[in-house]
Amino acid sequence: MEQIKTIPKEKFSFVSGGDKVHDKKLDTKPVGYFTDAFRRFCKNKGSVVGAVIILVLILFAIIAPFCTPYSVAYKDAYFRETLPKSSLFAGTSFWDGCKTKEASKARFKYLFAMGEETGHNAVKNQEYKLTDDGMYRYREDSYYSAGCIYKNFTLEEYARLTKYQDETGVQVIYPTVRIADRPKATQDFEDANYYFKTEGTTRTRIVYDENDNVIPVYWTYKAGEDDSYPYNSLRIEGENGFEKDGETYYYAYARPVPTGVQCRINYYEYYVYNHSYVLKDGISKPVFLFGTTGDGQDILTCLASGARFSFIFAIAVAIVNMAVGAIYGAIEGYYGGKTDLIMERVSDILSAVPMMIIITLLKLHMGASSQILVLFLAFFLTGWIGMAGSTRMQFYRFKNREYVLAARTLGASDRRLMFKHIFPNALGTLVTGSALVIPSMIYSETNLSYLGIINLSSGNITSVGTLIAGGQALMETSPHIALFPSIFLALLMLSFNLFGNGLRDAFNPSLRGTEG
Amino acid sequence: MAFRLRLFISSLNNREVKPMYMFKYVMKRLGLMLLSFSVIMLICFVLIKLLPIVVTVQAGEDAKIVYAQLEARGYIQNIRYDANGLVIGYDRVPILTQLFIYLKRIFVYGDFGIGVTMSEYRNQPVWDVFIEKLPPTILINIYSSLIGVPIGIGLGIFAALKKNKWQDQIISTAVILLISLPSIVLGLVIQYVFCYKLDWFPLTMLSGYDYFSWKMFRSMLPAVLSLCLGSIAGYTRFTRAELTEVLTGEFMLLARTKGLTRGQATFRHALRNAMVVIFPSILSEFISVLSGSLIIESMFSIPGVGRLYIMSINAQDYDFFMLLSGFYCLVGLAAGIVVDISYGFIDPRIRMGAK
Numbered sequence: 072m073e074q075i076k077t078i079p080k081e082k083f084s085f086v087s088g089g090d091k092v093h094d095k096k097l098d099t100k101p102v103g104y105f106t107d108a109f110r111r112f113c114k115n116k117g118s119v120v121g122a123v124i125i126l127v128l129i130l131f132a133i134i135a136p137f138c139t140p141y142s143v144a145y146k147d148a149y150f151r152e153t154l155p156k157s158s159l160f161a162g163t164s165f166w167d168g169c170k171t172k173e174a175s176k177a178r179f180k181y182l183f184a185m186g187e188e189t190g191h192n193a194v195k196n197q198e199y200k201l202t203d204d205g206m207y208r209y210r211e212d213s214y215y216s217a218g219c220i221y222k223n224f225t226l227e228e229y230a231r232l233t234k235y236q237d238e239t240g241v242q243v244i245y246p247t248v249r250i251a252d253r254p255k256a257t258q259d260f261e262d263a264n265y266y267f268k269t270e271g272t273t274r275t276r277i278v279y280d281e282n283d284n285v286i287p288v289y290w291t292y293k294a295g296e297d298d299s300y301p302y303n304s305l306r307i308e309g310e311n312g313f314e315k316d317g318e319t320y321y322y323a324y325a326r327p328v329p330t331g332v333q334c335r336i337n338y339y340e341y342y343v344y345n346h347s348y349v350l351k352d353g354i355s356k357p358v359f360l361f362g363t364t365g366d367g368q369d370i371l372t373c374l375a376s377g378a379r380f381s382f383i384f385a386i387a388v389a390i391v392n393m394a395v396g397a398i399y400g401a402i403e404g405y406y407g408g409k410t411d412l413i414m415e416r417v418s419d420i421l422s423a424v425p426m427m428i429i430i431t432l433l434k435l436h437m438g439a440s441s442q443i444l445v446l447f448l449a450f451f452l453t454g455w456i457g458m459a460g461s462t463r464m465q466f467y468r469f470k471n472r473e474y475v476l477a478a479r480t481l482g483a484s485d486r487r488l489m490f491k492h493i494f495p496n497a498l499g500t501l502v503t504g505s506a507l508v509i510p511s512m513i514y515s516e517t518n519l520s521y522l523g524i525i526n527l528s529s530g531n532i533t534s535v536g537t538l539i540a541g542g543q544a545l546m547e548t549s550p551h552i553a554l555f556p557s558i559f560l561a562l563l564m565l566s567f568n569l570f571g572n573g574l575r576d577a578f579n580p581s582l583r584g585t586e587g
Numbered sequence: 588m589a590f591r592l593r594l595f596i597s598s599l600n601n602r603e604v605k606p607m608y609m610f611k612y613v614m615k616r617l618g619l620m621l622l623s624f625s626v627i628m629l630i631c632f633v634l635i636k637l638l639p640i641v642v643t644v645q646a647g648e649d650a651k652i653v654y655a656q657l658e659a660r661g662y663i664q665n666i667r668y669d670a671n672g673l674v675i676g677y678d679r680v681p682i683l684t685q686l687f688i689y690l691k692r693i694f695v696y697g698d699f700g701i702g703v704t705m706s707e708y709r710n711q712p713v714w715d716v717f718i719e720k721l722p723p724t725i726l727i728n729i730y731s732s733l734i735g736v737p738i739g740i741g742l743g744i745f746a747a748l749k750k751n752k753w754q755d756q757i758i759s760t761a762v763i764l765l766i767s768l769p770s771i772v773l774g775l776v777i778q779y780v781f782c783y784k785l786d787w788f789p790l791t792m793l794s795g796y797d798y799f800s801w802k803m804f805r806s807m808l809p810a811v812l813s814l815c816l817g818s819i820a821g822y823t824r825f826t827r828a829e830l831t832e833v834l835t836g837e838f839m840l841l842a843r844t845k846g847l848t849r850g851q852a853t854f855r856h857a858l859r860n861a862m863v864v865i866f867p868s869i870l871s872e873f874i875s876v877l878s879g880s881l882i883i884e885s886m887f888s889i890p891g892v893g894r895l896y897i898m899s900i901n902a903q904d905y906d907f908f909m910l911l912s913g914f915y916c917l918v919g920l921a922a923g924i925v926v927d928i929s930y931g932f933i934d935p936r937i938r939m940g941a942k
Contacts, residue, residue, distance in 0.1 A: 258911055415660055423623045424630075427881075428912045431900045432634045514769055521771055521899055539771055543886065546779055553779075557772040565767035 083497055104499075108577040118573020124566035125283065128559070135375035139360075140353035141374050143531045147357075147367040149217040149338050152549040155362040155370075156214065168362075169195045169210040179207035182216060183284045185264055188245065189337045191215040214357060216339040219245055219263040225331040232334075235348050243344055245324035246289040247335040269398045290323035323544050338545040361555045364538065365545050370555055378559060380527070385512040386444070388450045391525055395451070397501060398459020403459065404466025411463075422456045429453060430524060442525050443532075451510055461504055465497035488583045503574050510567035517560060535560055591733055618922045628913055632689065635905050636682045650674055660700070661688035669713075675834055705898055713906045715864025716789065717892065717914070721877075722798055724884065724891030728876035730811045735818035736869055742819065743826025748853065750831055758823060765820035774813040774886045782809055791888035810887040815878060818872065829861040836860075867929040871922040877914075 100444055102110070121196070156168030174182075179199065186192035199209035209470060224232065236243055245266070254265045254275040267285035268278040280286050325332035340417040346354035403414045426498035429452055433445045470493055478492050513535075519525040520536030527534040536555045542553025610673065640662060644650045654674050657663050661676040680688075692698040699717075702708035708716050746758040782790045793806040824868075833839070834857050842852040877892075885895035892911065899907035 347657065419619075420623045420626050423916065423923075424627050425912065425915050425919060426629060427896070427900070427915065428627075431912075432631065432906065435903065436634065437639055519768070522881060522885055524897065524900060536771070539775065543775060543778075546775070547783055550779060553775055557775055559773045560769050561767070563765065564769050568763060568767040 075490045090541055092132055097350055104557040105343060112573050112577035115576065118577075119568045121566040121569030121571075121573065124273045125570055128378065128563055128566070129382060132375055132378035135371060136379065139369060139372050139375075140355075141369035141372045142357075143368065143528075143533050145369060145372070147342070147363070149220070149367070150214070150342070150357055150359070150363050151367040152213070152365055152545060152552065153357070153359050153363040153367075154213040155360060155555075156358055157356060157360055162197070164210060167195070167210075167212075168214045168359075169212045171208065172211045173208045174203065176207065177277055178204070179209065180279075181264060182209075182211060182218075184267060185215065186216040187285075188266060189219070189242075189289075191218075191337065191339050193218060203432075209332060209483050211360070213362075215339055219335050220338050220341075221247075221263045221333055222336055222341070223263060223328055223330055229325065229332050229334070231349070232336075232344065235344050237262070241340055243336050244324050244334045245337060247326055247333070248293075250289045252288040252290075263353055264569055266335070272363075286479060290326075291320045293318055294324060297456075311342055354560075362549070362551045364541055364552050365549075366541070368533075370538070370552065373533045373538055374535065374556055374559055376531065377533045377538060377556070378563075381513045382509075382518060384447070384516065388447060388512055389509055391451055391452070392454040392508070393501055393505045394456050396455040397462050397497070399455065400459035400462025400497075400574040401466055401494060402417060404463035405470055405485065405489050405493070407467075415463075418456045421452065425451070426453055427524070430519065434524070442527055442529075446516060446519070446525055446527075450515075454508065454512070457508070458501060458504065460498050461500050463492075464498060466493055469493045469496050474563055499578055503578050506574065507567075507571045510564055510571075514560075514564065609931060612931060616928060620924050624913075624917060624920055628909075629686075632686055635680055635909065638681070638687055638905075641903055641905075643704055643826055645706075645709075661685060673728055692880050699755055699910045702904055702907060704902040704904045705907070706942075708904075708907070713910050716895065716907075717910055720890060720892045722894045723792070723889050724893060725876055726798055727807055727810050727883075727889060727891070728814065729873075730807065731814035731818060732872050732876060734811065735815035736822055736872065738815075739819040739822025740826050740865065742823040742856065744830060744853075744858070746823065746827045747830035747834060750834075755827075762820045762823050762827075765790060766824065768817075770813060770817060770882050771886070773816060774810075774883055775915040777813050778886065779791070792890065794890060805860050808888075810883050810889055813883050813887075822865075824867075826865055828862065829864050830857060833857045833860045860908050863930075863933050866933060867926040869928045874925055875918060877918045 093194060132357035133566075154168045154170055155166055157166045160166040172212050179194070182193040183197065183199070186194055186197050193212055195212050202208055234244060235241075248263075248266055252268070253260055254262065254269045255272045256275045259265060259269075259275040265275065266289065266345070268288050270276045270278055277285055325334050327333075343356050346352055347356075357367050359371065361374065363369055364373065399414065399418070403411045430445065430449045433448055437445055466489075470488075475488060475492055478488055483492070491543055515537035516525075516534065517539070520527055520534035521540045522536075523540065525534075526537070528537045538556040539553050539560070542556065545552055614759065635911045640657065642653060644653050646698065651668075651672065651674070654666050654677065658666060658677075661680055662678055666674055667676045669675045689700075692700075697714065699713045702711050702713060702716065736804070742758055746755045747753045782788045786811045789806045791806070791811065793803055795803065797803060833852070836857075837856060838921045839852055842856045843849070846856070881893040881897060883889070885897055887893070892914070895907065896911045896915070898904075899911060
């Protein structure tokens, strides 16, 4: 201590040697408002996940309709309520279009016989288990369980079909059954899957042989006999009948009807033939990734186009709302006073009108001609008020700031003050606000179409709400119809919620640093 | 209710409230509400009367009587008949006259019109049908509020006290999941799992009028569950947010410093302050009990007002539509007003109108 006290003056010298001391230039780059917001947004993991999911859903809505050969208008009367199937899981018992079922012997044998005849196993791999109470447990393949149907062809169509058979070697037409041998019960008479012996007039019962197998009752005739059937064995070349009791018999494949012939065709193979050979619409075989609806529409296509419609619609409405709301709110907020009071009353009253009333009145007045326009107007009429409100608030906040006063002093016009000087301050809130309104718009659109008040499913457009409503009606037999649209809707809402929370926090600079 | 009263009285005692201000404020708000309501209903009435009249003559009915009925109700006049007695034309009564007749019927006779197009309610007084449909809607929503509000607030308090611990994480995750889940999906999942797969409840609500029997209650439960899960999530989030904000206040530190236990400080000081914001929303929830959810009602086939409304929209029954629209509009307006006014009563800091 003593030493320190007695340091001589000469030992001290100036650090900077007499130079002036300047502030150092900042080494780091300045962070702008949006960069900062983005940085804080990225810190919130939930929001990032939400944003990614939204992106995936939007991509799904854009890309998926191009990836499937089906369209919304596509309907198939036989592949209805078909289960989801993906060729990726071909060998497994997951996502294979099958469903484990337990059925009585009659139903089981009915399906089992389909597989035995055509090789398209309605009972998956023809595997089954007998349960203790005499029931059969098996996996029913919803793609093959339509089996065979009776279908009428004109002679040209028939020739074309037989040509296809000869070219590809695929059997579409199966031996038909005499009217007399078909089931007597009226509800089963048209059912082409009864190619075997049955009895009973009110309920069809299958007759089994001693080995518990079904007994085929195909329409056969002897060689040379019966020339009244013009379409004998035209099927695949090289098939020359079969020997029985020393005589050659042939199967009858067609039955003459007034318009041509009636054939018994395997629907799966006919579908392939019809789409790849006749219609040539790019469908090679029936595979529905998400299954089909109760009307036989492809759920994947419907969902994707419903989603695409929802997104486009919501974004369009949001933009229009934002434009109108911003102008209205700007006038309100900038002029204030009586103008504000009157305009505020108008928007107050409008905002108090329930959505349902607007929709209904619009619908009644505009007819059923364009439901999309009705929906658009309804969302617009109720939606812009929120935008106007937040713009008005921002205008009140900023219109008396010094820089605005300065601009006015310099002679800036009202319009210039409003849109050049004040409006940019409100833009951030407005954009986040309208982004956050999008899910609620999709939600209410879904609700309205679920309730059947708005019916969007015409032509090539459908709505997620319509899909869910259709699925709910068939919930007990095929829950998958409602499952996929529901998952989509839930994911969308969840991710928008997460995303919105993050967005709001990110654009609120007062929260900076509180997250740690 | 007692709680609110205490809050109210304490705020009266402590902070020199001028009751006239509140009275004026309430009157002003009520006046504005009535104005909005009248304008909306007027627009609605005019727009409906501009539509063509739906005349449905069912088999076995005399067309003459149907038209005479419309004339008697003041919709049409000067019905013209051809030689065979068939109606060939009529004039429509001017809309303002119709409005006068409509208002007179309502205020003098309490008559809101009769059902026209829905076969179930044909020629029945609209008001009677409406009153008949009210109980299921109210019951379901009251059950849901009675279950949802206490559980929601309780969970919210718990989460706020355990802030950022694992209990809070679990509750917050569940809340965000439940809040995001659209009521269509939630209802569908509940219907599929509880009503179909587990077979605990019937798929839809039973028909009948003994609303308080156990069987009826059981058939209402899935709808109640779908409604109350959402409100539980809402209240949990709300309570947690409010309470965590209050808990960080400096007066809480003071309360602990002067020797209160954590429980005392939380319930006496923090919770009461948080309730200032939570309570009005509970009030408005109990007002919206009347309106209910259209989605849930149509999903579970609840024979309530919502289903009647949807049916009247789809069948274009205008008298039903007018009454029910007015009802929904009024409930919505009233719920909003109650929130605003009760804010003013409970918390002098937010009292609007007073300067």
